[in-house]
Amino acid sequence: MSRLRKAYSPRVLELFEALPRSGDLPPGGQVVHGEALALDRGAWVRFEARIEQGHIADCRFRAWGCPHTLAAAALAAERLATGGELPDARGLARELEAPAEKLGRFLVVEDAIQALMSEMGQVQ
């Protein structure tokens, strides 16, 4: 493994390389969005989720940021889509084995999730 890659956990690399659930949902159904942006903290994240019977049936993300940010957004989209526990910044950091200085970016991810949730609450 290259030296630069060693600066990231295997999970971050895996998610960064595949960027699963990046892009847009296939058209159709009821869709909600959640976006948060803090350019000065180096992150911009947007989720898009299809709602079926009050639950998230599918989810995608788009993001601008460092590898940790992209990985965290991908991980969060996966959790949102599969109905896992709602990820928060600290949980993401733990799961991605991220250094402390990245927490600010994970908070942006958390904010985007919160925005999604609040839009979901409104449409119901």
Added chain:
Amino acid sequence: MSRLRKAYSPRVLELFEALPRSGDLPPGGQVVHGEALALDRGAWVRFEARIEQGHIADCRFRAWGCPHTLAAAALAAERLATGGELPDARGLARELEAPAEKLGRFLVVEDAIQALMSEMGQVQ
């Protein structure tokens, strides 16, 4: 040739290595001495000459000093013994291709020659 040797002219090396006419005259005959010493200038030179019919018939030297000083003393002893022109400090420096900072030592050699000459003058 070694690098250190390159700091000296071939003539200096030749004289330093052989130190011709160093030591004492064979006993006998009329002998005069000339000595000069300037430890702070790094030189101490003593000539011994056998006088025959008012002329120097043989000459030896003893010296403490750097290679140039020893070479100059040897060269001077040779000149004194063979009746060549009386060497002075500048002449020695030229002949030995010595750097300027050695002149002080050659002046000690010159002083020793002068001392020898003046003792010669007195005994005659």
Added chain:
Amino acid sequence: MPTERSAVYLDYAASAPLAAGAARAMAECLADAGQQANPASAHSAGRAARVRVEAARAQVAALIGAPPESVVFTSGATESVNLAVLGTARAAPRGRRHVVTSRVEHRSGIEACRQLEREGFEVTWLAPAPDGRIEAAQVAAALRDDTALVTLMHANNETGALTDIAAVAALCSARDVPFHADAAQSAGRIAIDAPASGVALMSLSAHKLGGPKGIGALYLRRRPRPALQPITFGGGQEQGLRPGTVPTHQAVGFGAAAALARESLATEPARVRALRERLWQALQAAAPLWRNGAPDPAVPGILNVGFAGIEGESLLLELDGRVTTSSGAACSSATGEPSGVLRALGRSDEAIQASIRLSLGQGTTAAEVERAAAAIVAAVGRLRAALPEGALSRIA
């Protein structure tokens, strides 16, 4: 099993690979016990080492058209710049407490001038034009009766922009002000004649021109010789300006690299410049993008380019194993601070983060340029595919 293709090295501005001839000369020197004595020693072994050091000094001096006595070895350009800046200012006549420099200097120049501020000097920090250049006219306007020193880089390490050092030197000479040029990024890459340029002092780094890391040089004009207070004190080595045992193998490697660089000056600058422009053309496939700094006047090997919507750390990870390059200045990337040079050019923090410095050199080939461009275009494309709407125009 497919063999892994090695990454294209486009980070010559951070450090050039050691030239094969320099590596050979160093290895010889390190293997030869006869050259390992202290070059300050009087004995033959010491003298042998000294002869090698002096030959190397002549090679380095020749690279900038200077006599060997005008070159002092240091541990690198960082030390050269510090010695020049701190040394000249501290040795300035009483009452001369003003220094002229720019905001786009290498960190060694910036920090040395900040230290002078702490010592009570007043520093004028010139700002570059949008093309990254500092103009002689700006220096003319900044010079004062109490100016002790003007210090400017010859070529900028991030944009490659060149300063007209002869014009600055003429202005300074007319007012008896010593002018120091940091030529770490230009020496060996373009032709330099230090004495003809009129600069009082010039800093060089070996590892930017194919020599080893850990050695540099400071050129001092012979007449009038600039007054200099050393920054370290000890044995009388290097004309009393830079004490410490001179590392023979390092000097030999620097000398060999300087000689090779000098030979290449007839052809390399044009070749490297053409490759750089070819790279720029090939990168158009990754538009929208922009160039930080102008192609001319500049050293031939630096292309600083920003890609709309891109975040530097992700781009570097995406390029890992394919293209070796730097975001921001290599010298500051250890600290993770955004580039002060690009900021001085008026770029936003996001635009700075979206920029990488691609730097080419002696070993760079056309095939490598194509390979690197393809890798970059692909990487930018993949990252952009995941961007939120609006990011392309906002991150620019």
Added chain:
Amino acid sequence: MPTERSAVYLDYAASAPLAAGAARAMAECLADAGQQANPASAHSAGRAARVRVEAARAQVAALIGAPPESVVFTSGATESVNLAVLGTARAAPRGRRHVVTSRVEHRSGIEACRQLEREGFEVTWLAPAPDGRIEAAQVAAALRDDTALVTLMHANNETGALTDIAAVAALCSARDVPFHADAAQSAGRIAIDAPASGVALMSLSAHKLGGPKGIGALYLRRRPRPALQPITFGGGQEQGLRPGTVPTHQAVGFGAAAALARESLATEPARVRALRERLWQALQAAAPLWRNGAPDPAVPGILNVGFAGIEGESLLLELDGRVTTSSGAACSSATGEPSGVLRALGRSDEAIQASIRLSLGQGTTAAEVERAAAAIVAAVGRLRAALPEGALSRIA
């Protein structure tokens, strides 16, 4: 054709030959393009270089029993000493303007303290006892409420005399005064535990212990950490204390040599000491002679010896090609000044000129010692045969 036998190298105190293991590690590093990036760069190649640098730092630190974070790389002990002396004094609390040092320091220590005098510090210059040692009691007597720094060498470079650095450190710690020990001549030659000794700072030089020239290190105690003002400014390398690109191959060579030296500490000191005493015995054939400094406490490899009636330059020329050694300190022999250390021991100028420093190390063998002694005895004999009467007693 007779082959010329190579000269016996007895100048380890000026510079030790590069250890084969260190040369190999450096050559590998220089040949491997993967290790040639700037170790400050973020990319994989830069990280690879950084890993090598950090491994080397750990090796150097281990030699003195210290944690890696406490070691900063410099360009050599001259720079380390300057950084420690100037850096500590300049960073001292207001009102602390007094420095304690000795007359027998290496020129880097002497000149750095002279610079402090120029900056307004008051310096106490301790004089050694006739055996060349500085005693802790002298330091105790010199310490004042306004003392900013005590700086002393651990082993003297001309006589080998050792200072009891733990005793000095204890005195200094009790008064909150940082103590810097210049261990350039002791590190790798005798066991050192820097943290246990309590010194605040310690200077090391790679080329005195089998590493390359042009790299050194400064140890900084972790707690309490001595305050230090850098002497050069720039990128944040080396904890912000010593900017400039860290030369990977140099660090690697230093590390390898330190590791080898560390392994050898179990046996080498006793072996080298025995060889030194054997040399001293063999030289008795050239009596009248004297020893400058005492055999103990001292580093094992240095024998400073004077021969009545001998002039150093002539002796060195006579020994040329047979024994490589120095008259006076190698570091000052470029300037031709007589040794200040021997003068501080009370020797006359003539006695100093009659002295040479024979220094042994890792590569020295018993056969070499015999060969060197025979050559020296013969050389002394030939020069004495030409001495004026009285010179033997006068030049002593």
